[in-house]
Amino acid sequence: MKGVMVQGTSSDSGKSFIATALCRIFSDMGYNVCPFKSQNMSNNSYVTADGLEMGRAQGVQAEAARVEPQAFMNPILLKPRKDVSSEIVLMGKVYDAPCDKNYYKDFTMSKGIETVREALSIIDKNFDLMVCEGAGSPAEINLNAGEIANMRVAREADIPVILVTDVDRGGSLASVVGTLELLGEDRKRVKGIIFNKFRGDISLFQDAVEWTEKHTGVKVVGVMPWLTDIIIEGEDILSLNWNSGSGDCAEKLRVGVVKFPRVSNHTDIEAFRFEPDVEIVELSSPSQLARLDAVVLPGTKSTVLDMKYLIDSGLAEGIRRFYANGGTVYGLCGGYQMMGEKIDDAHLRDNDKIPEIEGLGLLPAVTTFGEEKTVIRRRGRAIHPYFTEETPVDGYEIHFGITRPTGGDTKFAPLFELDGRQDGLADAELRAAGSYLHNAFHNDLFRAAWLNALRKRRGLPEREPVSTSASKEAAYDALAAHARKNLDIDYIVKIAGVK
Template sequence: MKGVMIQGTSSDVGKSLIATAFCRLFVNEGIRVAPFKSQNMSNNSYVTIDGKEIGRAQGIQAEAAKTEATVLMNPILLKPRSDSQSEVVLLGKAIQTLSGKGYRESFYEKGVEVIQTSLEKLAEDYEVVVMEGAGSPVEINLKDRELVNMKVAEIADIPVILVADIDRGGVFASIVGTLELFTKEERDRVKGIIVNKFRGDFQLFEDGVKWIEEKTGIPVLAVLPYIEHHGIDGEDSLSLDKHKNMRKAAGLDIAIIDLPFISNYSDIEPFYREEDVSIRFVKHAEEFGSPDGVIIPGTKSTIRDLQVLKEKGIDEKIIDYVQNGGSIVGICGGYQMLGERLIDPDGTDTGISSAEENGLGLIPAKTIFQKDKKTVRAYGICHPQTGLDLPMSGYEIHLGETIYTSNKAPFLVLDHDKQDGFYSENGRVIGTYLHHLFHNDEWRCSWLNERRKAKGLPQKESMSYKGDRYDQLAEEVAKSLDWEKVKKIVFEWKK
């Protein structure tokens, strides 16, 4: 197998973004390339064409590689359900919920087996595999049974490129410290270093590059700039945390309810490309204010997150806001919260059989959680009763079924005949199971224009969220990257 693994000195150094750029750079040279991450921990997931669930980063990387995403590209996905437990998704299907200790003790051998099999199958169809590690590869307390860094590089027998984040400080110590904690065999596998998220004049870091190379004996392949507004979906909660601190002075104020176990937060990322829209996250009742629109996103733990909203008094703020003319959209778990009642007969949402909770009562419906999760891509249009003749696409990932108790008012017609969601008479209360709702450019523009109109702001024309973002990213990375040396590392690798 030919390939390369992108490892980092810590989490959130930019591994996913660099792997995405590598996928596009390889495929643009006519090389059949596939992404791979053996084990991903994230509630931001992606639905494959056959209705399976993988980490969103690998789905995005597959798009960059101009190939169809499959479960082989991320055979193990861990979706946190609490501070101590995660749902284990194996080859695209949820199989059980385990504690961290339980996972390490009972799943390691099975994990190694499925990783080996997945790599063997990918090698049959692709010339190069771009792999991504997770966190730091030298977490001493985890190394003996890790399934995502050097162990996987050894299984595949490929070289490693180490990425460090200069923006957070301590870049020299993070590089040298990581290399020092590797065994000799692991260190010998590292064939290049990338310094990421550099701000300012590159010439001011030339001495730093020289020091790193002299100290480690490993070439610095790139000093990459801090790339803002790249339009590539974030992988995990750390990328979301950065967005929470990116408020801007803008015409529209959109409030996102900050759920403890928020999932598929890429649903809101298109708003960061809208110049007159400011996004802020509401974690406490006193932060609610008077927004122009409110979004309740998806969650991996609907009832528990709803209980947290009630404990903090945010539920009362939401209800009062809507009753006084506010506009709200609930997506997936957020849609379920908007209803009258949530019922969990088998404990699939809460872990407690027969658990029930009153919803916000803003939609005449109840949700019953089921044992089997629905994961499917979806395509359709706005329901005729909305008065909106707009195409829609996205995906569904949910356990519950939401049933109207009265006044049926669907929002969408998906896959020709299936009605989804709720759309109030004035469009101020909307609920749907469709993730990536706001990635539909015409719909997002229409919804925002209604908010602009209400505030007396000028209307805007629809803008493309995606565009040619992968080529733009690859071009930006290639400016600072010794791509020829990267290819030499990949194709001439020998132990």
């Protein structure tokens, strides 16, 4: 195959960032380029147009490559659910066996590698080249016999590897040398090294570049600077910068986001980073609530256990008081389930320990967990009386559990109509609201209306909607420009085999 694989000396080395840049660069050159990651472990997922599930990072890379995200771009997605196992999503659908201690022995070298080969065949037939991303580190020698995410994939596709290392963490030279030493015969497949996240004057790093090339015999393709002004959705919670805003403003809205121990789909919050007057605050203590304008409860891989976290930390009672004193609270998916009166997990589908737990009681609703999983793209509009103008929305649902309104309180109304069905609930002022719709805040008109409600309560002027699509395109272009400036793109194109 034609293409290149981006591997890292560690998790969060910047593999996804570099792969995204290369996808945009190859697309700008006129190539039909496909992003690929054989196996991903993440609760931050993307739903395709045909209702299949894949890793969020490959969805972002497909956007950068200007192609439609499809499940074969990430054929194996592992979603940690309970403490001892993960759900396997195979070619976009839930597989009928869990990922447990026998995963590498029983699955990867049978059904797993077969699925990877199927995906690679589809890509080879339909695209000019592939930008492939590895997982974690290729030097985990205890997993080499059964791994299907790094060098095994490079061998199957017969593509060269570029190794990315994180300078900011320190120890990058040792990480590069140590990784290459542990690769054995696969070392010869590594055709380039990228030092990523460098702060300061890059010229000061030139001695390290020269030493690396002399000591390893591998070309250093470039040194990428630490980029603080480019917003690209992150794959992992390790990459998430909760506190960034996109500009300076004298009067900022402070939105506290609960960073659950089991947070998932945290990219629901990313759209706020394009708003110049919004500051995102990681919320972990009740003492922080007094300085906030709103609280967002994001998704979670275990609603019950993270609801227990809210109770045990004092945040649950703090959020109730925050709302009673005029604050605004919004729940996304699992966060929406927590906002109800009760969560029923009698069959222990969501967790292993707790069959029932009380919710925050901010919405008149009860959630019950069953065996059925909902994974679907949704499109519709806001129907709550608060919205006096047409407000279209789209997004996706990924959840277990059904949330049913208990009725009896006329101040609450459904929030959305999605594909002909009602979803979510909100009070009259939109101060308590929630829905299963992921990416709700990526809808510019809805996000602007919600934020303008906060601004009005603070006595601040309303603002026009910010275009997230335009902002994301500008970010992809800016990232590609930095890569062209700091990396030897001609060399990458050459080893990818397309010139």
